Amino acid sequence: MALDQLNDMVQRCQVLQDDNFKPEDYDLFQNAGRACIEQGDSGQLLGIIKDEKNKAIVRSMGWNLLGPLVQVLLKKEEKSLPHCLAILTHLLEVCSAKELLVGLLEQVEEAPPDTIAETICLLLQPLQTVLLKLGRKKASSVGMALSTLLAQVSRLPVPYTEEQEEEDVTELLKFCMKSLSEPLLQAQLKKDLDTAETPPLRNFAVEILAILLRIGESLPNLLFRHLLKKKEEPGFLEEDVRYPKESLACLAYLLFVQHISMESFPAIFSPVFVLQCNMEHINILLNRTEESRLAKGLELYEKSLVRVENTSLPVDLLELKTFFTVPQNLVKVMTLCPIQHLRTKGLAVFQLSIDKFDTEAKYKFFRCMLKTSNHAGVEGYVIKNIRNQIDFALKPGNGNAWFLGVHLLPLLRLVLCLPQGPETDLLQGLDRVMESLNLLRYLLIRDKEWENETGIWTELYKVEDYYLKPLRVGLNMSRAHYEAELKSQRESRRVKAKESKSNAPVCSVTVGNEKLPNMTPEMQLQVLHSALCTFDLMESVLVRIEEIVEGKTKP
Structure with a gap:
């Protein structure tokens, strides 16, 4: 009977526009749909709901079916469950997000005390789907949803047996860990310095950490569990599931960057130990590409480093895996991240990390970066730091065994090298080559021959053979190649000027077997001129070095 009524109603309404549906149409759709669900006709109802001809009707009226759907889903009747889940999924795709939100929150609010937990667990995913559909306008709706959920959670009875208490604690822990990764890891939690306004989710973060403390979780144990665990024990995989790494990384950020619940964290841990523990969390965050995670990873690394004294980190730390992987991920941020302020921040944190190492650790860190970074800009920056360390060591009273004499020479051989000999792409390696030449010139001027x-x-004499002479050959080859290309382009322009108008078409050019992006002839000429100017700059430093060497070697 209800199914027939529903069929008659939708056939009559298929020809109507959304704004022409009558109140009695809404009532009939709701009552007949409810009856179909309760009488076990959910399969037939699914067919009506998914019929493309009924899309306008479902979009306007479908959210009214949320109540009966939730009741059936809570009963978990095997016969109706798949069809009701499919109906709910379709409604979430088709219906208005605002109406769905109101309908879902009504179900949460109206849940009887004995089904509050089950109702919330059932509707959390649909609520998330609806809130995401709201886009940038979801802020107030998120607040309303959280308020409704927390109000219902507060109605849950207090456990009265040991078994219930343990079960509730486990569920609360899951909720806190999930909340730390979503939404807190993506959320903006800084207070606005101009308006002094507190972001809404910052208060939520405060509550989450308070819940962790109330259920007996130790903040140090949570943060340092990866370091304190001596060996893998039975059930260690379950531990990783209970305490997701991203959630713990967010916890470290909340504690050490936002200082939430910092008053509950013991002050006995040294800054070096805290840094060592946080490196795992930093590595997890910097290993991602999302702006929110990268920003939090950089801030956590910065705050962890700031508390450490300069030149105090011992070389032993470099034997830890994270002290190798974090710089590698930091290099990716500095060189590959498309967001300018994160690249700038990454470079500042990279320098801060260098400043914290002691002399031997700096030496070995530089050596490692020169071998592994595979980026001329990063290598050039490292070489500039090497020069600064040498300059400091040459000052009276600052001498050390790592940036002078026997230990320095192997490092200099890593600096003063051309990976492909004369065939090395000097433009691509510009930053490294220029910093290497500047360092060599500095050494020859600053360090007197007799000292x-x-x-x-x-x-x-070895530097001349394995670096200066190949560099001279490579520079001459590169200059000749670009000068020939420039001459060819000029000749091509003269020919084309006779054949067509002055506005030449966009074309392409190949330099060194690399096809440059399509550009106008004027842009091509500018690129070639720029390359030749770069070679001039490089040669000016090289000539100065050759003059110094020649002057010193003359009898």
């Missing part, structure tokens, strides 16, 4: 504290004068 030879750096050992450069002993090594000079």
Whole structure:
């Protein structure tokens, strides 16, 4: 009977526009749909709901079926469950997000005390789907949803047996861990310095950490569990599921960057130990590409480093895996991240991390970065830091065994090298080559031949063979190639000017077997001129070095 009524109603309404549906149409759809669900005709109802001809009707009226759907889903009747789930999924796709939100929150609010937990668990995913559909306008709706959920959670009875208490604690822990990764890991939690306004989700973060403390979780144990666990024990996989790594990384961010619940964290841990523990969390965040995670990872790394004294991190730390992987991920942020302020922040944190290492650790860190970064800009930055360390060591009273003499020479050989000999792409490696030349020039001027504290004068004849001479050959080859290309382009322009108008078409050019992006002839000429200017700059430093060497080697 109800199914027939529903069929008659939708056939009559298929020809109507959305704004022409009558109140009695809404009532009939709701009552007949409810009856179909309750009488076990959900399969036939699903067919009506998914019929493309009924899309306008479902979009306007479908959310009225949420109540009976939730009741059936809570009963988990095997016969109706698949069809009702499919109906709910379709309604979430088709109906108005605002109406769905109101309908879902009504079900949460009206849940009897004995089904509050089950209702919330059932509707959390649909609520998330609806809130995401609201886009940028969802802020107030998120607040309304959280308020409704928390109000219902507060109605849950207090456990009265040990078994119930343990079960509730486990469920609360799951909720807190899930909340730390979503939405808190993506959320903006900083207070606005201009307006002093507190972001809505910051208060939520405060509550989450308070719940963790109330259910007996230790903040140090949560943050440092990966470091304190001596060996893998039976059930360690279950531990990782209970305490997701991203959730713990967010917890570290809330504690050490936002200082939420910091008053509950013991002050006995040294800054070096805290940094060592946080490196795992930092690595997890920097290993992602989302702006929210990268920003939080950079801030957590910065705050962890700031508390450490300069030149105090011992070389032993470099043996830990995270002290290798974090710089590698930081390099990716500095060189590949499309967001400018994160690249800038990454470079600042990279320098801060260098400043914290002691002399031997700096030496080995530089050596590692020169071997693994595979980026001329990063290598150039490292070489600039090497020069600063040498400059400091050459000052009276600052001498050390790592940036002078025997230990320095192997590092200099890593710096003063051309990976592909004369065939090295000097433009692509510009930053590295220029910093290498500037360092060599500095050494020859600053370190007197008769003092030879750096050992450069002993090594000079080798440097000429394995670096300066190949570089000279490569520079001459590159210059000749680009000058020939420039001449060819000019000749091509003269020919085309005779054949067509002055506005030449967009075309392409190949340099060094690499096809440059399509550009106008004027842009091509500008690129070629820029390359030649770069070679001039490089040669000016090289010539100065050759003059110094020639002057010193003359009898």
